[in-house]
Amino acid sequence: xxxxxxxxxxxxxxxxxxxxxxxxxxxxxxxxxxxxxxxxxxxxxxxxxxxxxxxxxxxxxxxxxxxxxxxxxxxxxxxxxxxxxxxxxxxxxxxxxxxxxx
Amino acid sequence: xxxxxxxxxxxxxxxxxxxxxxxxxxxxxxxxxxxxxxxxxxxxxxxxxxxxxxxxxxxxxxxxxxxxxxxxxxxxxxxxxxxxxxxxxxxxxxxxxxxxxxxxxxxxxxxx
Amino acid sequence: xxxxxxxxxxxxxxxxxxxxxxxxxxxxxxxxxxxxxxxxxxxxxxxxxxxxxxxxxxxxxxxxxxxxxxxxxxxxxxxxxxxxxxxxxxxxxxxxxxxxxxxxxxxxxxxxxxxxxxxxxxxxxxxxxxxxxxxxxxxxxxxxxxxxxxxxxxxxxxx
Numbered sequence: 506x507x508x509x510x511x512x513x514x515x516x517x518x519x520x521x522x523x524x525x526x527x528x529x530x531x532x533x534x535x536x537x538x539x540x541x542x543x544x545x546x547x548x549x550x551x552x553x554x555x556x557x558x559x560x561x562x563x564x565x566x567x568x569x570x571x572x573x574x575x576x577x578x579x580x581x582x583x584x585x586x587x588x589x590x591x592x593x594x595x596x597x598x599x600x601x602x603x604x605x606x607x
Numbered sequence: 608x609x610x611x612x613x614x615x616x617x618x619x620x621x622x623x624x625x626x627x628x629x630x631x632x633x634x635x636x637x638x639x640x641x642x643x644x645x646x647x648x649x650x651x652x653x654x655x656x657x658x659x660x661x662x663x664x665x666x667x668x669x670x671x672x673x674x675x676x677x678x679x680x681x682x683x684x685x686x687x688x689x690x691x692x693x694x695x696x697x698x699x700x701x702x703x704x705x706x707x708x709x710x711x712x713x714x715x716x717x718x719x
Numbered sequence: 720x721x722x723x724x725x726x727x728x729x730x731x732x733x734x735x736x737x738x739x740x741x742x743x744x745x746x747x748x749x750x751x752x753x754x755x756x757x758x759x760x761x762x763x764x765x766x767x768x769x770x771x772x773x774x775x776x777x778x779x780x781x782x783x784x785x786x787x788x789x790x791x792x793x794x795x796x797x798x799x800x801x802x803x804x805x806x807x808x809x810x811x812x813x814x815x816x817x818x819x820x821x822x823x824x825x826x827x828x829x830x831x832x833x834x835x836x837x838x839x840x841x842x843x844x845x846x847x848x849x850x851x852x853x854x855x856x857x858x859x860x861x862x863x864x865x866x867x868x869x870x871x872x873x874x875x876x877x878x
Contacts, residue, residue, distance in 0.1 A: 545635065547686070556655060571660075571667075575675065582687075633797050646837055654787065696839060
């Protein structure tokens with residue numbers, strides 16, 4: 506197997522794994538049950554999306570995507586900090602009220 | 608041959624990172640309560656994301672891109688524990704109790 | 720001799736971040752680095768600073784090793800078919816000997832990224848750090864582990 510072919514396959518495998526990861530973390534966002542669980546899953550989702558963009562950067566060879574990945578990581582962090590403040594102010598509700606969780 | 612070696616190393620790092628990220632999400636779905644889930648999200652998630660950025664740094668073969676990717680790795684390693692800690696603290700203070708399997712809870716004891 | 724070395728390193732970092740290794744850019748990085756070293760001369764030149772840098776590197780190496788171990792352990796736990804037998808969560812009060820905010824922050828961050836532990840809260844008087852453990856076997860052993868590992872090294876760095 507040549508090195509280029511190896512890269513092609515590994516990026517493909519990584520993209521598939523990350524796509525599954527996106528779906529799995531979506532499960533936790535949907536089923537909750539509390540707001541904190543959803544915020545945690547959202548934080549992880551941002552990391553997965555960052556990895557996805559990184560894998561795309563490798564696959565396409567467009568390294569500009571790296572800046573997008575780093576910006577996404579920054580955004581995920583800020584969002585989690587803001588949402589943690591929100592959790593603190595509002596109080597986590599343990600009830601599985603799906604409508605309220607949004 | 609040397610360039611080829613770089614490519615193999617980068618590809619392996621990429622797949623490892625993706626696998627860790629996937630395991631982190633599986634952990635977030637399977638583990639019993641918020642605090643145990645946070646273990647999966649903060650550790651496996653940070654390592655997964657960090658490994659992918661490291662793979663970008665190895666594969667890009669361009670100093671500017673590599674340095675930015677490594678700064679990105681440091682950023683991820685610095686921010687993930689901070690956000691996990693903030694969320695854990697906010698959740699505990701607003702009354703999210705750990706699950707019933709929890710053996711010891713020193714915070715609850717100190718508040719009594 | 721040391722300052723020249725530092726200026727060269729700073730020039731290379733400058734060139735790396737700005738993305739061009741041309742002669743002019745390296746020169747510019749060297750000038751900026753030279754000014755920075757001139758301003759901060761006192762802080763860098765002493766042998767104490769060098770010892771401190773070595774300790775920072777040793778702390779970073781320990782941290783990276785523990786980080787990899789912790790990720791692998793969490794991954795193994797997650798893949799267990801019967802999950803409830805593998806996890807024994809607990810929240811433990813770990814007494815702090817480090818006092819300043821910076822040290823506590825560093826310690827809390829490192830605890831979060833090391834095997835089986837996650838910092839949850841700091842007591843209001845900064846005397847106790849509450850740590851969540853994923854799989855608690857021996858409370859005293861865990862506290863001793865944190866105190867003798869990271870806490871000691873952090874103290875050495877900040878002394």
